[in-house]
Every structure is written in structure tokens, then in C-alpha cells.
Amino acid sequence: MPEKVYIGPYRPQLVEPERFELLVEGDKIIDAKMELGYMHRGIEKLFTTRTYMQNLALAERICGICSGIHTLCYAQTVERLMGVEVPERAKYLRCIYMELERLHSHYLWFGILAHSLHEHEAFAKIMGEREIIQDLFEYLTGNRINYAINTIGGVRRDITPEKAEKIRGVLRTLKPLSDYIMSLLDDNGVFTKKTKGVGVLPRDKAIEVGAVGPTLRGSGVASDIRKDDPYAAYDKLDFEVIVEKDGDVHAKALVRARETYESMKIIEQALDNLPPGDISVKPGEPKVGEEVGRVEAPRGELIYYIRSNGTNIPERVKVRTPSYANNFAILEMLKGERLGNARTVIESIDPCFACTDRVTVVDVRTGKRRIIALR
Amino acid sequence: MAKISVYRFLSAGCNACDVEILECLVPRYGLANLGVEVVEEPEKANVLILTGAGTIKGEKALLEVYEKINPPKIVVAVGNCSITKNIFDKGYPIIGPPNKLIPVNYYIPGCPPRPQAIIKAIADILGVKIEEKEEFWKTPEGFRGRHEIDGEKCIGCGACAQICTADAIEVIDGPEKRIIRVNYGHCTFCAFCQDECPTQAIRLTGVYHLLTSDPRAARVENEVNLLSCTICGGTFFPEKQIEWALKRVVEEKVPIYKDYHDNIYNSMRICPNCRRKIENIKRAKILLTNLSERARRP
Numbered sequence A: 001m002p003e004k005v006y007i008g009p010y011r012p013q014l015v016e017p018e019r020f021e022l023l024v025e026g027d028k029i030i031d032a033k034m035e036l037g038y039m040h041r042g043i044e045k046l047f048t049t050r051t052y053m054q055n056l057a058l059a060e061r062i063c064g065i066c067s068g069i070h071t072l073c074y075a076q077t078v079e080r081l082m083g084v085e086v087p088e089r090a091k092y093l094r095c096i097y098m099e100l101e102r103l104h105s106h107y108l109w110f111g112i113l114a115h116s117l118h119e120h121e122a123f124a125k126i127m128g129e130r131e132i133i134q135d136l137f138e139y140l141t142g143n144r145i146n147y148a149i150n151t152i153g154g155v156r157r158d159i160t161p162e163k164a165e166k167i168r169g170v171l172r173t174l175k176p177l178s179d180y181i182m183s184l185l186d187d188n189g190v191f192t193k194k195t196k197g198v199g200v201l202p203r204d205k206a207i208e209v210g211a212v213g214p215t216l217r218g219s220g221v222a223s224d225i226r227k228d229d230p231y232a233a234y235d236k237l238d239f240e241v242i243v244e245k246d247g248d249v250h251a252k253a254l255v256r257a258r259e260t261y262e263s264m265k266i267i268e269q270a271l272d273n274l275p276p277g278d279i280s281v282k283p284g285e286p287k288v289g290e291e292v293g294r295v296e297a298p299r300g301e302l303i304y305y306i307r308s309n310g311t312n313i314p315e316r317v318k319v320r321t322p323s324y325a326n327n328f329a330i331l332e333m334l335k336g337e338r339l340g341n342a343r344t345v346i347e348s349i350d351p352c353f354a355c356t357d358r359v360t361v362v363d364v365r366t367g368k369r370r371i372i373a374l375r
Numbered sequence B: 001m002a003k004i005s006v007y008r009f010l011s012a013g014c015n016a017c018d019v020e021i022l023e024c025l026v027p028r029y030g031l032a033n034l035g036v037e038v039v040e041e042p043e044k045a046n047v048l049i050l051t052g053a054g055t056i057k058g059e060k061a062l063l064e065v066y067e068k069i070n071p072p073k074i075v076v077a078v079g080n081c082s083i084t085k086n087i088f089d090k091g092y093p094i095i096g097p098p099n100k101l102i103p104v105n106y107y108i109p110g111c112p113p114r115p116q117a118i119i120k121a122i123a124d125i126l127g128v129k130i131e132e133k134e135e136f137w138k139t140p141e142g143f144r145g146r147h148e149i150d151g152e153k154c155i156g157c158g159a160c161a162q163i164c165t166a167d168a169i170e171v172i173d174g175p176e177k178r179i180i181r182v183n184y185g186h187c188t189f190c191a192f193c194q195d196e197c198p199t200q201a202i203r204l205t206g207v208y209h210l211l212t213s214d215p216r217a218a219r220v221e222n223e224v225n226l227l228s229c230t231i232c233g234g235t236f237f238p239e240k241q242i243e244w245a246l247k248r249v250v251e252e253k254v255p256i257y258k259d260y261h262d263n264i265y266n267s268m269r270i271c272p273n274c275r276r277k278i279e280n281i282k283r284a285k286i287l288l289t290n291l292s293e294r295a296r297r298p
């Protein structure tokens, strides 16, 4: 007799509260449903009540982890509406800031993975050493998170030679952290044992549900907006799109781990080739019309649609976040999975403490509830 | 030391605050050294930490969680969303701030507050001292912390309020004075106000320990005198702003108007209402004619 299992919504989570309803037979998940909206803040409506400039801070607060990339995608879309050409230097600076963000976001993801796998030592090490990027952001931009660095027409703070040196130093200390994570993912690694074969998302399913980012690349699809539709200075920088074909949580982890090296490579190149000049230009007037912009956020393709009526307040802003696209992948990955792996699967998409060690099981026939440990 | 068990409840923020609370657990910040543990069930907690502005969908859950927290049931709101709703203020699903729904004892302003701010605040609440070197507390240059308004420089123009991304700055006109009030509990610390200020009067500083038990106290203000109209006597404009504007005109923009400094000043001191009266329009016209004549002369 199948049972219904509920996970969430309010468990001490890192990211959004979400609610999952799983249909379970024995230890096996046979169907999964999800309910969102616990974090709904009405942001798209709010966008249409403030000026293009003011909306930068709002875009930044859609997500507190990949906040910078939201402002970049928003700014680039507005720049197109305004017909503004951003200075070369600003384009390179944008790449540097955004790859630093990808680094801290990917490391955070590993921290959360370690936490959900009960690898406390790895959790402490990754979270602790990741701090150095947060410090760097504070030094470069004035804040650890929500760095308010992008503006319409460029960036707000420059990277001096002295700052560049500091960034290089940070990258040097981060390489061993990436090596360490790689070692957790090799044949004898502690992550490998617990993630290999778990939550498999086959290639065709990944495409069918519209997965993006590392979730998609972990299923063997080479899709990366930085390459497919280059923005900022990505067309001038050399890097590889990382693909793994197994589709399991292990593959997704490997994609992210290998991407950290690519991000470092991008930052080093951008620092080496940083063109001289201004870091921003004055924004113009928006034309009447609409624009779509997209970028590769740490979790995948992020899309902004903006419609303008020519005033300084947008008429409509629509945001499609990568996690939203990937949520449908979670449901696919959960089906057929062991209940004990549910948490790992859910967290493999998004850094999310969505559920904790216990879930409520409702016996469909009797309606009786009992609490079980997820692992 | 009393054992403190914290349960975190997040309802509609951007998550950054929540990440920073988690960050406090790493050895560098040593939340655990203060005898604080983070638990995963409200029944096991005696302290509730809130982040986020509070949504309609999460209301019931918040009330339930609050009920379950054990005495002394201390509630701490971390981050500006949970203090004033911050930038999400006018969002239609937002019903907070949380202190409208449950009693809140302490507030830690920031967007997000840095981990040092959170652990210092918790230590202060517990009445313990954290032994750390200055290096640990230090902020880098250019850090965006609490504002400071230089009373000498501020001309009361309100440009900061206009650009503000979070409606944090109020411009309050009294009978004689104008108050520029920065509610930093309602602020994203974006520093747009600092960039926009024409006189570099407002500045974000390295001050970040902002723990308070009264959210209304989270503000910085400056007062400027309003000018009274030379005709009707009503106040209408900050005195300093007019002086600043005039100085810019005669010293930077069009130095040839210098001779007319006093005439221009006198006409600027007439309020918009009086300016529209027939007899005064005449006077303004004479001034304008003089100025354009002056402009034509080499």
C-alpha cells in the first residue's frame, strides 16, 4: 500500500521553503509533487513600481546567493532597452565579479551537500575556507553578499592593480579547496559512495523538463549561455563548458567541481587582459518596446524580460530563475529513488536545507501519521 | 553558561541573512563557543531567529512555530526584511514585519548583517563578551555600513531620498526645519544615496553593530533650516540648498552673472506661490532681461 510522505515546507532550510509530497511504496518513491510559493514576495509587481535604477537593488534580492548575476542580467537587458554600450573594461570586470560569485555559490553547494550527507568534517572545511571569497567581496565591493556592484551602464567599483593582486592571491588559496573537493568525488571519495547512481536524470528527461545549468550539463548536455549566447567579455575569454554524462548527483557534483577551475581560469585571464578605460557610462532613456536578456547564473540559465513604455519605470518585468526550471527535474529525479536519498536529490539542485532529518508519513488508508528519520 | 538553542524561521527575504546566520557556525565566528546551538525543531529551541518580511502563506506556520519555542522564548529579527519589510515593503503577499504577528525582542539591522554583527549581537543579548582581536571586527575601506550625514555639508535637497532603492529616506518638512531621516532598518545599504548626494554629505560608514530593541531607533537624521519667503513669510525651501544652487550658478556655471548675485538671491527667496503673482512676475522679468543682456555683452 503506497504511503504519502510530506517534506517541508518549514524546516530549518537554507533556501526557500518548499513542500514536497511523495508517494512511497516501501522505501521507494513512486511519485512526487511539489508546492511552491512560500517565498513569494510579489517581486515582479514591485518591479513596476520603481525606477530602472532602483530596481537594481530589488533584482539583487531575488536570491541572496547569486545576487550579483541577477543585477547583471537585469542591467544588460535594460542597457539594450536604452541602447547603452558598456565600456570594455566594465565587461571584463563583470566577468571577474560574476565568476567569483560562481565560485562561492558552487562551494556553498558543496557545503550543503556535505551537510546533507552528514559529512561534518567536509562541511566545516568547505564552509570555512569559502569565507575567503566573502571577505574578498567585502573588500572589493563593500559587502559580503548583495554587493551592489552592477549598475545600468557598467559597474560601480573598479579593480585596481592592488586589488587584482589580492584576487590572484585568493585564487591561489582556493585551488587546494577545489582539489580537496575533487578528491571527495574520486573513486574512493566519501561523496562518491553516497551520490553515485543517486537521483539519475537521463539526458532526454533533462531536456524534456527543461533543466538548466549544472543540472543539465550533468546529464550530458553541453549548454552554457556564456558560450551559446555570450555576454560581457565571455566571447574573448577561453574556458571549457564542463559536461558529465551520468546524470546522477555525482555527475552534477563533478560538473560543479570542475567548473570552479574554469571560473578561476576566466578570472585570471580577465585580470591579465583588463582593458583600460571607464568602468561605466551614463544610462540613457529607455525606448518603447521590449527586450529579453539571459545569462548563465551559477545554477543555470537566468532570463529577464522587460517591457518599457518609454517612462523611467518599467511596465512589465518577468524573471525566469534557473531553480524554477530545475525544480521540475527534482520531481523526475525523485521518482524511483529510495526515500532515504530524497534529501540529497532535492539538495543536488539547489542549496536548500528544504527538509531535515525527519518527515511526516501519512498512511493513505488509515490517515495515521508517523515520523520517520530520513537518514 | 546557559545553553541557547536556536530555531531559524525564514519567510520571504532574499536568503542572504539566513546564509550569514549559517556562516556564524563556522569556527571562525564561533557561534558554538557562545553556548549556542542551532536546532532543527522548534520544540527543542528556546530562541527563535527570524529572517524575511513574512508572507501570507507562511503566517500560520510562524504562529505555530512561535507557540512551540520554549521559555525564555526570545525572538530575534535578523536583517532589515524582518525589521521593516525592507525593499519588499509593498509586496502584495507580504503581511509583516514579523513583529506585527508575534512579539519580537531584538533586532539586528543589516542587509544582510555581517556574521560579526550577528555574533556580537547574540553575545550582547546573552551578556557575554567575545574575546577577539581588532582584526576580527575590522571592516575594509569602502564598507557599506550605517550612514553618517555631515550636518555642515547636507543642503537638505532630498536627492538621496529620491534615488533610494528602498524608500529608506524620509524628507519631513516642519514649519521651520526640514528633517532628512535615514531609516537604516529599511535600507538595502546600496549606497546609491552616497553616489547621488551633490555635496558628498551622506556616507556609508564602517559602523555595523546595530543591535536594538526598538526598530524605530534605527535611524540617522539631519536637520536643515527652511527659508522663509521674503514676501509672505511662509517657509518653502532649505536655505542651504538655495545658497548652494546660487553658488553653483555664479561660480561654476555662468560666472558672468556674478554682478547680479544679490538680485538673483533675492528672487530665489520668493516662494513659488508669490512668484506667480502679477506684481512679482514683473520683477522677475526685469531680472531676466538684465541677465540676458549681460550674457550678450562680451
Ligand code: SF4
Binding pocket: A061, A064, A146, B012, B013, B014, B015, B016, B017, B018, B051, B052, B078, B079, B080, B081, B082, B086, B110, B111, B112, B113
Ligand atoms: S534583509 Fe536584506 S539580506 Fe536580509 S533577507 Fe532581507 S533583503 Fe536579504
Ligand code: SF4
Binding pocket: B160, B163, B164, B165, B166, B167, B168, B169, B182, B186, B187, B188, B189, B190, B191, B192, B193, B194
Ligand atoms: S543605502 Fe541609501 S539609497 Fe540605498 S537603500 Fe539605504 S538609504 Fe536608500
